Amino acid sequence: MPKSFIILFLLFAINGYSQGASEYSKADLIGKGNPIFHGDDHKLQKEAHEAFEKMRNAALKDGIKIRVVSSYRGFEHQKGIWTRKYNRFTKQGMSPQTAISKIIEYSTIPGTSRHHWGTDIDIVDGGMPQPKSVLEPSHFSEGKVFYNFKKWMDANANNFGFYLVYTSVDGRKGFKYEPWHFSYKPISQKMLMQYKAMDIKEMLQKEKIVGGDYFTDEFIKAYRNENILDINPKLK
Structure with a gap:
């Protein structure tokens, strides 16, 4: 076999492997891509x-x-959520730093949300009376409106590839317990691996996010270490 052909074959193999290892673009990872999504009441x-x-059928x-x-x-959707909360909290008299700390109890900085990936979903039991604010941890406690839903998800969600992201395990840092937030592991685990290689600081500095100066x-x-990475270990 000619030496030149061997070299070309090796270059092709290396390039092909590299492309396979980088399945998702930076735009996909930070919510600026143009992916194709599926679902009627979800994406x-x-x-x-x-x-x-x-x-859902089960x-x-x-x-x-x-x-x-x-x-x-x-x-942009996440940026809108962030901006509204930041403006509301600072108008209430909070310092920028306090407002940011308050926001990241449950909401992410734009460009860092798992909801950018098309793998994560917030769900409740629609067959029960809906509280004014459905995404409250207390609603999933024993005897409360979404308790049976929580029990079913605890017993069955993993069988379909879905895992709770922000658990109630003692000592976990970052975002507070979210019994409604599930992630499809076979895909999100790969996307997290790629996301971890990104320079979060550089990305955030390029975006005009209110409060970003802080x-x-x-x-x-x-x-990065607490809000992005301190999650259910089974999703890492």
Whole structure:
């Protein structure tokens, strides 16, 4: 076999492997891509959508009517949530730093949300009376409106590839307990691996995010380690 052909073959193999290792673009990871999503009352990647529908049908047979509260959110959508909360909290008299700390109890900085990936979904039991604010941890406690939903998800969600992201495990840092937020592991685990290789500081500095002047090096390091990475270990 000619030496030149061997060299070309090796270059092609290396390039092909590299492309396979980088399945998702930076735009996809920060909610600025143009992906194709599936679902009527939700937006998920095809594989995640199909798994979710199987899970929803199984739950319905057991008397649980899964209702989607939120799924894919793009960068601008997340930026709107962030801006509204920041403005509201600072108008209430909070300092910028305090407002930011308050926001990241439950909401992400634009460009860092798992909801950008089309793998994560916020769900409740739509067959029960809906509280004014459905996404409250107390609603999932024993004897409360979504307790049976929580029990069903605890017992069955993993069988369909979905895992709770922000658990109630003692000592976990970052975002508070969210018994409604599930992630489709077969895809989100790969996307997290790629996301971890990104320079979060550089990305945030390029975006015009209100309050961004207070994203110090120390804050970004803690936010990455705690809010982005201190999640259910099974999703890492």
